[in-house]
Amino acid sequence: MTARGERGESGGPAAAGRPPRREPPGRLLVAGGRVVDPSQGIDETADLLLEGGEVARVDERIEPADLDGDDVEVVDASGLVVCPGLVDIHVHLREPGQEYKETVETGTRAAAAGGFTAVACMPNTDPPIDHRAVVESIVAEAERRGYARVHPVGAVSKGMAGESLAEIGEMVRAGAVAVSDDGLPVAHPELMRRALLYARHFGVPVTQHAEDLHLTGGGVMHEGEWSTRLGLPGIPGASEDVVVARDLILAEETGGRYHVAHLSTGRSLELVREAKRRGVRVTCEVTPHHLVLTDRAVSDTGFSTDTKMKPPLRSEADRAALVAGLADGTVDAIASDHAPHHRDEKDVEFSLAPFGILGLETTLSLCLDRLVHAGTIPLGRLVELLSSGPARAYGLAGGTLAPGSPADVTLFDPDREITVDRRTFRSKSRNTPFHGWKLRGAPVRTILGGRVVEV
Amino acid sequence: MTAAERPWSRKDLLGIAELEPWEIEKILDTAAAFEEVAHRPIKKVPTLRGKTVINLFFETSTRTRSSFEIAEKRLSADSVNFSASSSALTKGESLVDTALNLQAMAPDLIVIRHAYPGTPHMLARRLEAGVINAGDGAHEHPTQALLDAFTIRQRKGRLAGLKVAIVGDIEHSRVVRSNVHLLTRMGAEVTVAGLHTMMPAAMEALGVKVVHDLDEALEGADVVMMLRIQLERQSRMLFPSIKEYFRLFGLSAERLARAAEDVIIMHPGPMNRGVEIASDVADGPFSVILEQVANGVAVRMAVLYLLLSRTDGEAAA
Numbered sequence: 001m002t003a004r005g006e007r008g009e010s011g012g013p014a015a016a017g018r019p020p021r022r023e024p025p026g027r028l029l030v031a032g033g034r035v036v037d038p039s040q041g042i043d044e045t046a047d048l049l050l051e052g053g054e055v056a057r058v059d060e061r062i063e064p065a066d067l068d069g070d071d072v073e074v075v076d077a078s079g080l081v082v083c084p085g086l087v088d089i090h091v092h093l094r095e096p097g098q099e100y101k102e103t104v105e106t107g108t109r110a111a112a113a114g115g116f117t118a119v120a121c122m123p124n125t126d127p128p129i130d131h132r133a134v135v136e137s138i139v140a141e142a143e144r145r146g147y148a149r150v151h152p153v154g155a156v157s158k159g160m161a162g163e164s165l166a167e168i169g170e171m172v173r174a175g176a177v178a179v180s181d182d183g184l185p186v187a188h189p190e191l192m193r194r195a196l197l198y199a200r201h202f203g204v205p206v207t208q209h210a211e212d213l214h215l216t217g218g219g220v221m222h223e224g225e226w227s228t229r230l231g232l233p234g235i236p237g238a239s240e241d242v243v244v245a246r247d248l249i250l251a252e253e254t255g256g257r258y259h260v261a262h263l264s265t266g267r268s269l270e271l272v273r274e275a276k277r278r279g280v281r282v283t284c285e286v287t288p289h290h291l292v293l294t295d296r297a298v299s300d301t302g303f304s305t306d307t308k309m310k311p312p313l314r315s316e317a318d319r320a321a322l323v324a325g326l327a328d329g330t331v332d333a334i335a336s337d338h339a340p341h342h343r344d345e346k347d348v349e350f351s352l353a354p355f356g357i358l359g360l361e362t363t364l365s366l367c368l369d370r371l372v373h374a375g376t377i378p379l380g381r382l383v384e385l386l387s388s389g390p391a392r393a394y395g396l397a398g399g400t401l402a403p404g405s406p407a408d409v410t411l412f413d414p415d416r417e418i419t420v421d422r423r424t425f426r427s428k429s430r431n432t433p434f435h436g437w438k439l440r441g442a443p444v445r446t447i448l449g450g451r452v453v454e455v
Numbered sequence: 456m457t458a459a460e461r462p463w464s465r466k467d468l469l470g471i472a473e474l475e476p477w478e479i480e481k482i483l484d485t486a487a488a489f490e491e492v493a494h495r496p497i498k499k500v501p502t503l504r505g506k507t508v509i510n511l512f513f514e515t516s517t518r519t520r521s522s523f524e525i526a527e528k529r530l531s532a533d534s535v536n537f538s539a540s541s542s543a544l545t546k547g548e549s550l551v552d553t554a555l556n557l558q559a560m561a562p563d564l565i566v567i568r569h570a571y572p573g574t575p576h577m578l579a580r581r582l583e584a585g586v587i588n589a590g591d592g593a594h595e596h597p598t599q600a601l602l603d604a605f606t607i608r609q610r611k612g613r614l615a616g617l618k619v620a621i622v623g624d625i626e627h628s629r630v631v632r633s634n635v636h637l638l639t640r641m642g643a644e645v646t647v648a649g650l651h652t653m654m655p656a657a658m659e660a661l662g663v664k665v666v667h668d669l670d671e672a673l674e675g676a677d678v679v680m681m682l683r684i685q686l687e688r689q690s691r692m693l694f695p696s697i698k699e700y701f702r703l704f705g706l707s708a709e710r711l712a713r714a715a716e717d718v719i720i721m722h723p724g725p726m727n728r729g730v731e732i733a734s735d736v737a738d739g740p741f742s743v744i745l746e747q748v749a750n751g752v753a754v755r756m757a758v759l760y761l762l763l764s765r766t767d768g769e770a771a772a
Contacts, residue, residue: 228655229472231572231593231632236656302580303573347551351571351592 025450026071027051029064030409033077037084038384039400048082050407053450057403075452077411080444081379084387084399085117085408088360089178090261090285090335093119093150095141096134097126102340102428104138105145107360110338110427113455114360115443117408118149118391118398119338123160124182130155130166135174147453148446149408151177151396156195156206160184163191165198172202177394178259180207183310183355185243187213192247196256203395205257205283208247210268211310215239220351222295222312230299232350235312237265244268248275251282259393260284262337264311266321273330283393285335286322288359288366289433294319297433298350305346305353306433309339326377326385333390334382336363340429358432361425366434368414368441379414407450416442426455459484463761467579467586470595471636479637483605485757486750492529493752503532506763507562511554512589513539513569518724518748519589519599523566526755532763535562554578563763567591585762593627599723600633602754604641606747607678610719615642618715620672622704623682623731624653624693630682630723635661648672649704652693669704673713680721681706681732697730707733711741719743 030048035058037043047062048055064072088111094102102110104121111119121138123129129138135152142150154171158164160181168179179199185208186192195206216239221227223234244260248271251258263269263284272284289309294316297307307313325331336359346353364386372379387410391399398408422435446453458480471479492498508527512520520536527534537557550569557565564585567575572594579586590596608614619638625631625647638645645663647654648671658665666672673679684700694700711718720732720742728734737744 223656225657225660228657228660229632231591231595231629234656302576344549348549349569349571349577350573 025050025053025407026073027067028407028447028450028452029062029072029074030077030082030411030447031062031074033080033082033411035082035401036380036383037401038380039084039388040402042401043380048401048409050409050447050450053407055401055403055405055407058401075411075445080411080413083383083410083412084401085406085446085448086115086364086386086410087118087390087396087399088116088336088338088363089120089333089390089394091119091121091338091360092124092340092356093121093138094340095125096137100428101342104141104150105147106426106428107338107340108142108146108148108150109455110360110425112147112446112448112453113426113443114362115364115410115412115446116148116360117410117446117448118151118396119360120151120153120177120394122153122182123155123180124184128155128160129153129171129176130158130160132167132170132174135171135176139175147455148448149398151175151394153178153180153207155179156181156186157191162186162188165191165194168199168204169202172204176204177396178205178207180209180261182209182261185209185211185213189246189250193250193254196250196254196258200254200256205259205394207259207261208243209261209310210240210243210247210263212239212242215242219312220308221298222314224295224315226295226299230303232298237267237314237318240265240311241267241271244271248272248280248282251275252278252280255281257281262287262290262311262335263331264290264314264318264322266318269321269325269330273325276330283332284330285333285390285393286325286331287337288334288363289357290314290319291322291326291334292366292370293433301433303350304433305348305350306357306431308350308353308355309337309357310355323371323376326371326381331385332393334363334367334385335390336360340427341431343430346431356431358425358427358429361427362420362432362434364412364443365418365420365439365441368412369439372414373440407447409447410443411445411447412441412443414441416440418442463765465765466762467575468597468758468762469575469579469586469588471597471600471633471640472595474640476640479601479604479641482601482754482757482761483608485761486601486605486754489756489760490750490753492756493749498529499531500529501531502760503527503530503763506532506564508532508534508564508566508759509557509562510534510536511557511565511567512537513567514590516568516589518751519568522748522751523589523755526752526759529752530756530759532759550574551577551581554582558582558584564759587758587762590629593629593632595633596629597633598751598755598758599630600637601758602747602751603634603680603721603723604637605750605754606721606743607719609746609750610743611677614638617643617677618675619643619645619678619680620648620676621645621680621682622648622669622672622706624684625649625658625682626653626655627685628682632661634680635663639663646672646676650694669706669710670713673710676714676718678719678721679706679711679714682723683725684727684731686727686730701730705729705731705733706736708735708739711736721747723747
C-alpha cells in the first residue's frame with residue numbers, strides 16, 4: 001500500500017475490521033452515484049467498475065448481469081458523490097517515536113474515516129525520516145496495519161539539521177515521494193539551492209515549511225490586531241514571505257521542483273502566482289483551517305490551544321486571498337497538516353502549548369460546508385484540490401478514475417448534516433478547534449485498492 | 456438603573472476588554488466607599504470574614520501582591536500566598552493540576568499573576584472559585600487600569616473628554632492594553648507614543664491615536680502615563696542604549712511644558728529614574744504616582760468585595 005503506483009497485495013494477516021488483503025480484490029461496482037473526476041472532466045450520474053485493484057471503467061450504466069461471472073459486489077452510491085480517493089499530502093503520523101500521539105495505524109484509520117485513501121507523512125519523527133531504513137519501516141508498517149496508502153516524505157538534510165544533504169535517492173527508491181525538513185525549515189540558502197538541484201535526479205519536489213525562525217522569534221500567533229489585543233508575541237506574515245520569495249528565486253534558477261507547504265499569507269500566494277506565470281516549477285497547498293478561521297479565533301475561544309498552530313491562523317485579508325487562490329487555480333492542493341498532540345501537552349498555558357491541530361477527520365466536511373455550499377468554489381474544484389491536485393504535486397498514481405489507475409475511491413454525501421464530535425475520532429488525539437461545529441457534507445465510505453475499507 | 460443599583464454578576468475579573476461602562480463605574484464607586492477604611496485607626500472591616508483568597512503569583516511582584524494582600528486583610532478575608540519559587544510548578548506539575556489542587560482546598564477567590572497571556576482565562580474556565588487577573592503577560596492588568604482611572608477621576612473629576620498620553624514600551628505592556636480599553640470606553644481621548652520597535656502591529660485598531668514623537672504626544676495632555684522600559688530589551692534589538700532612549704522618549708520637566716497646565720503624571724511602577732522619567736518629574740508637583748499606589752488598595756477592596764458578594768447572592772438563591 002505504499003510504493004507509488006503499485007498496489008501491494010501481500011500484507012500481513014487481516015485483522016477484523018480491516019480490508020482482507022490475502023486474496024486479490026474481485027470486482028466492485030459502485031452504482032448510481034454522481035461520479036466527479038476532474039482529471040477527466042467527468043461530472044455525471046454513472047456507474048464505476050473496479051476490477052483487480054484497478055479502475056476498469058466509468059459508464060452511464062453498467063449492469064452486473066452483463067458482466068462475466070457472478071463475483072461482482074455492488075455498492076449502492078445513489079445520492080452520493082463518487083470521486084477519486086482523496087489524497088492528503090501533509091500529515092504527521094508520529095511514528096516512529098511519538099506513538100502516544102498517533103501511529104501509522106490510527107492515523108491512516110483517521111484518514112479512511114475522513115474520506116482519504118492516501119497520505120504523505122512528514123519526516124519530523126524520532127528518529128526523523130532521513131534515511132532509507134526509516135522510510136522502509138513506515139512503508140512496512142503501513143502494509144501491515146494501514147487503512148490508507150502511506151507515502152513518506154524524506155528529510156532534506158541528515159537529522160533535519162540543515163547542514164548536509166540526506167540520501168534522497170536512497171529514500172526515493174524506498175518509497176519517499178518528496179523531501180522536506182518540515183518545521184525545521186531549510187534556512188541555509190546554499191543547502192536549499194543544492195537540494196533543489198539534487199532532487200531533480202529523482203523527480204521529487206523539495207517541500208518547504210516556509211518560515212524564517214529568526215523573524216518568528218518567540219511568536220505564538222499571527223502578528224496583527226488580535227496579537228495586539230491579546231498581548232501575545234506575534235509571528236509576522238513576513239516570516240513566511242521572505243522564505244517563499246528566496247526559494248522561488250532559487251527554484252527558478254535551478255529548475256528544481258519546489259512545493260510550499262501550508263501556505264498561509266496573501267503575499268506568499270501572490271509570489272507563487274507570479275512565479276507560476278513565469279513558468280517556475282512550483283506548487284502549493286493550503287490547509288482547511290487557514291481557509292475557515294482567522295487569528296480572531298484565538299480571542300473568540302478564550303486562548304484555546306487548539307487555535308495554536310504553525311503557520312498561525314492569519315488575518316481575514318489573508319484568508320480571503322487564500323480562498324481566491326483556490327478559485328483562480330493558484331493553489332494546487334488542500335492538505336490538512338494533521339498534527340496530533342496528546343491532551344496533556346495541549347492542556348497548558350497558550351504560550352507553552354505545542355503548535356498543531358488535527359485535520360484528517362474534518363477536512364472534507366469543512367471544505368464542503370464552508371467552500372462549496374458557501375458558493376466559493378464548485379464541487380468539482382474541491383474534488384480536484386483534494387485528489388488530482390495533490391497527486392500531481394507529489395507525482396502520485398492516484399487522484400483519478402482513469403482506467404488502469406488504482407481502485408481508490410471516495411464516496412461522500414454532500415448534504416449530510418453532521419456535528420463534529422472529537423470523542424468519535426479514529427485519531428489517537430483530540431486537538432481540534434472544530435469540535436461541536438455543525439457542517440453539511442460528510443464522507444460515507446472509502447474504497448482502497450478495490451476493497452471497501454471498514455473503519 | 457444606575458450602576459449602583461445594578462447587581463454585579465461576574466465571578467471573575469479577567470480583563471477590562473469584557474467590562475461594560477456601568478461595571479467600571481460600579482467598581483470605581485465602590486472603591487470610593489472603601490477609601491476611608493485606610494484612614495481609620497483600626498483599618499479593618501468584617502465584610503469578607505470567612506472567605507479564603509489565594510494569591511497565586513508566578514512572577515515576582517512587590518507592589519501588586521502587597522496591595523492585594525492588604526486589601527484582603529482589610530476586608531477580613533483569610534489570604535494565602537503562593538509564589539512560583541515555593542509552588543509545585545518547579546517540580547514539574549502542570550498549572551492545571553496546581554489549580555485543581557488549590558481548588559480542592561475550597562478557596563473563594565484566586566488572584567493570579569502569570570507571565571503568559573490567557574492563563575487566568577484558562578483557570579477561570581476550570582475553577583469554581585472566582586479568578587482575578589493580576590497581570591497576564593502583555594495582555595491585561597485590569598486592577599491597575601481601574602486604580603489609574605480612580606486616581607484620574609479623583610484629580611480631574613471625570614474621565615470623558617480628557618486627553619491621555621501613554622508613553623513607552625507599548626508592545627510589552629499589559630498596563631497599556633487595560634488602560635486603553637478602560638479609557639476609550641469611558642470617553643477619554645488616548646494617544647500612545649513609543650519607538651516603532653516597541654509598538655504593536657495594529658494598535659490603532661484599539662481606538663487610539665499612535666504617534667512616534669514624545670512632544671506630539673504631550674501636546675495639551677491632561678494625563679501623562681509613563682511606562683517602565685525594561686532594560687533587557689536592548690539585547691533584543693529594540694533600542695540601542697538608555698542614553699538614546701531618554702533623548703527620544705524620556706520625560707523631562709522641560710518637555711512636560713507642552714502638556715496642559717494641570718497635567719498629572721502617572722507611572723504604574725517600578726520606575727527607572729533617568730530612563731523613561733527624570734527624577735524631578737517623578738517627584739515633582741504634577742506627579743500622582745504614590746496616590747496611584749494608595750488608591751490601589753481601595754480599588755482592589757472594591758473588586759474583591761463585588762466578586763465575592765456576587766458569590767453570596769448565588770448561594771442565597
